Amino acid sequence: MTETARADDTGPVASDAVPGIGTALSAVTMAAMLVPVRRGVDDPVVWAGVAFAVVAVAAFLGRRHGGLGRRVAAPIAAGSSVAVLLLAGYALNQGVTAAAALPAVTRSVPLVFVAFVTAGITAGIGVADFFAIGPSGLKRRTSQTLILSLVGTVGLVAAQIATLVLAIPVFAVVGEGSLSLVQSVVLSQTGMALGTIVVAGGYLAVTDRGLSFIDLRRPSLRDLGWTVGGLVVLFGALFAISTIMQSTGVESADHSTTQQAQENPEMLLALIPLAILIIGPFEELLYRNVIQKSLYETFSRPGAVAVASVIFAAVHTLAYGTAGIGAVIASLGTIYGLSIVLGTIYERTDNLLVPALIHGTYNALLFTSLYFTYG
Structure with a gap:
C-alpha cells in the first residue's frame, strides 16, 4: 500500500x-x-x-x-x-x-x-x-468511494441531458422524427462526449485539480506495446470469463446495444468508428483518469483499480435493465473483469491514450462482429 x-x-x-x-x-x-x-x-x-x-x-x-x-x-x-x-x-x-x-x-x-x-x-x-x-481511514475511503460513484452516475445522467440539449436545435432545423437511425446514434454519442466533458471538467474545477490532472501525452513505443498487448489480454479475459460462465451454466444479459442491433444492424456502421473516437476515449477519461486516479489519494493503486472497476460496472446496470437480476449480475461481472484489465493498464502507463485506444478498438471489433452476425 x-x-x-x-x-x-x-x-x-x-x-x-x-x-x-x-x-x-x-x-x-x-x-x-x-x-x-x-x-x-x-x-x-x-x-x-x-x-x-x-x-x-x-x-x-x-x-x-x-x-x-x-x-x-x-x-x-x-x-x-x-x-x-x-x-x-x-x-x-x-x-x-x-x-x-x-x-x-x-x-x-x-x-x-x-x-x-x-x-x-x-x-x-x-x-x-x-x-x-483504522476507522478514520475506512471512513475516508468510504466517503471518497461514494462521492466518485456519484460522479460516475452523474456522468451517465449528464450524457442523456446533453443529448436532449443537442437534439433541440437539430429538431428545430430538420424536424422531429426526421433523423435516420445512424444520425440518431451520432447525436447520442456526441451528447455522451459533451456530458462527460462537463462532468469531468466540473469535478476537476471543484476539486482544484486543473487540466494537468489529465494524463495525455504522445504514446511511446512502450505505450504502443501496452496497447497491443492490452487488447490481446482484454479479449483473452473475455474468452476466459465467457468459458467459465458457459461451463457453469451462468446466463448473462444482452447489452441494450446488442438488442437494438438485432433489429437495426445499420446502426453498427456508425458505432464502429464512434467507439474509437468517442466511446473509448470519453469513458476512459471519466472512469479511469478522473475516478481511478482520484482514488489513488486514499487507496493503494491496486485498490483504486478494484474500486473504480466496481463503479464502472455498476453504472452499466441500466444497459442490461430488461433482464433478470441474476443475468444482470453475470454481465456486470464480465464488465468488472474487463475493467480490471483496463484499469491495470492505465495504472501501469499513466497515459489516458492507451486504455482509451484499447477500449475503443475492443468495442469497435465487437460492433463489427455484431454487424456481420445481424447485418
Missing part, C-alpha cells in the same frame, strides 16, 4: 472497530443466505454460501476478541466473503432469490441479493483490516 494511501491511518489503530463492522455485516450475510435453507431450498450452492458466511463471522469474531491475529483472520474473512459473493451471484443467476416482503411496502427484497451486496462490502472490510486501516 502506498504512503499516500496510508497517510490517514498513522497513529494507533482501533483494534476492534473495523472487525466489529465486519462481524455485523458478515452476520447479515449469513442470515440472508440462511433464508433459502429455512424455506426448503436444498441447493449445494446455497449451503456452501451459508458455510462460508459462518467462517467469515467466526474469523471476524476471532480477530475482534483476540483469538486470531490480523494477518490470519483478515484473509480468512475476506476470502470467505468473496466466496459468498460468488455463490450468492450464482444462486441469483439460477433463480434462487428468497424474496421477503417489507412492512408497509408493496415490493419485496431478494435476500440472496442482500447477501451478495453485504458479502462484497464485507470482503472490503476484511482487506481493510488486513492492511491495518
